[in-house]
Amino acid sequence: MTPKKTIERISLYRRIVGNLLLSGKKQAFSHEIAKLAGVKSSQIRHDFMFIGTNGRANAGYDLQELRGHIEGFLFGGDADNFCIVGVGNLGRAILAFFRARHKNIVIKAVFDKDPALKDRIIQGCRCYSIDDASEIIKKENINIGIIAVPVEQAKLVAQILVDGGIKSIVNFAPVPLNVRQGLFIENVDLTMYLEKAAFFSRNLSKLSEV
Amino acid sequence: MTPKKTIERISLYRRIVGNLLLSGKKQAFSHEIAKLAGVKSSQIRHDFMFIGTNGRANAGYDLQELRGHIEGFLFGGDADNFCIVGVGNLGRAILAFFRARHKNIVIKAVFDKDPALKDRIIQGCRCYSIDDASEIIKKENINIGIIAVPVEQAKLVAQILVDGGIKSIVNFAPVPLNVRQGLFIENVDLTMYLEKAAFFSRNLSKLSEV
Numbered sequence: 001m002t003p004k005k006t007i008e009r010i011s012l013y014r015r016i017v018g019n020l021l022l023s024g025k026k027q028a029f030s031h032e033i034a035k036l037a038g039v040k041s042s043q044i045r046h047d048f049m050f051i052g053t054n055g056r057a058n059a060g061y062d063l064q065e066l067r068g069h070i071e072g073f074l075f076g077g078d079a080d081n082f083c084i085v086g087v088g089n090l091g092r093a094i095l096a097f098f099r100a101r102h103k104n105i106v107i108k109a110v111f112d113k114d115p116a117l118k119d120r121i122i123q124g125c126r127c128y129s130i131d132d133a134s135e136i137i138k139k140e141n142i143n144i145g146i147i148a149v150p151v152e153q154a155k156l157v158a159q160i161l162v163d164g165g166i167k168s169i170v171n172f173a174p175v176p177l178n179v180r181q182g183l184f185i186e187n188v189d190l191t192m193y194l195e196k197a198a199f200f201s202r203n204l205s206k207l208s209e210v
Numbered sequence: 211m212t213p214k215k216t217i218e219r220i221s222l223y224r225r226i227v228g229n230l231l232l233s234g235k236k237q238a239f240s241h242e243i244a245k246l247a248g249v250k251s252s253q254i255r256h257d258f259m260f261i262g263t264n265g266r267a268n269a270g271y272d273l274q275e276l277r278g279h280i281e282g283f284l285f286g287g288d289a290d291n292f293c294i295v296g297v298g299n300l301g302r303a304i305l306a307f308f309r310a311r312h313k314n315i316v317i318k319a320v321f322d323k324d325p326a327l328k329d330r331i332i333q334g335c336r337c338y339s340i341d342d343a344s345e346i347i348k349k350e351n352i353n354i355g356i357i358a359v360p361v362e363q364a365k366l367v368a369q370i371l372v373d374g375g376i377k378s379i380v381n382f383a384p385v386p387l388n389v390r391q392g393l394f395i396e397n398v399d400l401t402m403y404l405e406k407a408a409f410f411s412r413n414l415s416k417l418s419e420v
Binding site for chain 2 (some may be wrong): 076097170188
């Protein structure tokens with residue numbers, strides 16, 4: 001059993017290690033990575049042992065090797081095929097943000113209910129009718145769906161994705177979705193981040209790290 | 211001291227109560243709200259007592275009244291002034307997503323280093339040079355900054371915002387930022403959400419709710 005929080009940290013380490021390599025660094029000690037990630041060194045050593053790698057006492061971690069271990073653990077070799085439902089501002093931004101940036105995240109299709117968008121190529125990605133979702137999900141071997149539709153459509157869209165064979169959902173609609181057991185769902189609430197930042201800008205003295 | 215997690219839940223309740231009111235519902239019991247929020251009823255009753263409101267045993271919570279309490283707690287009456295740094299796809303999507311949608315979240319300015327964008331009106335919001343950030347932040351009484359720039363610019367931009375007088379930051383750049391004590395920072399890592407969903411789409415049997 002792998003806790004979600006562990007995967008979140010390992011995903012974060014991937015970006016930190018990548019940034020260190022880009023800056024020309026070849027080795028790093030656990031306490032250096034810990035500082036950048038905002039966790040304790042002991043957490044770093046524990047997490048890296050979990051993914052099957054150890055640092056050397058006098059040189060720390062070889063960053064190139066570490067990245068290989070992290071990516072092997074997270075991605076298992078193959079790229080993951082995604083789709084996005086909803087080609088409004090948010091859907092387009094997600095598409096633009098991830099297009100050709102990440103070798104393991106491949107957005108194979110976008111879906112929308114607007115007939116005017118059907119068969120349009122948006123950021124290099126074909127837009128299909130949501131009515132064809134089940135067929136396209138199977139044909140393109142898509143396992144993960146991103147929901148970027150208005151609140152009132154989110155639940156229906158989640159059901160369409162699940163019925164089509166999707167195993168994991170990232171939901172950006174501002175309503176939490178609960179799907180049946182045996183599926184993974186992550187509800188990402190952008191409004192919550194802004195409201196929280198606003199609250200603490202007015203109540204900084206009340207801020208607790210708990 | 212208010213834990214961040216409490217504010218996250220209260221922000222979520224605001225959307226749930228709003229959606230219930232939109233659907234025509236006038237009253238709700240704690241267990242109904244709990245189910246929609248994915249928490250226990252006892253958590254709901256505890257959180258609502260924390261913001262100073264109680265339900266009635268035989269009728270539950272009056273939703274209109276409850277929304278007033280939640281909004282009073284979260285927003286304290288005044289709108290909060292935001293700015294966004296970086297007018298690429300993500301910055302524009304955030305601007306479009308929040309423009310005129312939320313009466314307490316007002317995006318007063320966007321900043322970019324591209325001289326071609328200076329003084330352009332984007333989604334009803336003026337774009338300024340990042341060089342003028344300090345002046346505009348003071349003039350427009352902006353307390354919260356949203357960072358939507360590439361990794362290599364994120365740290366510098368955070369420093370510019372903090373020097374300008376910003377109290378809270380929501381950082382969408384895929385690198386965690388640590389700012390000095392007495393400031394609030396929320397690092398939102400969109401890549402992490404997608405990588406996590408991809409991991410669990412391949413390893414659903416390993417999924418633990420911990």
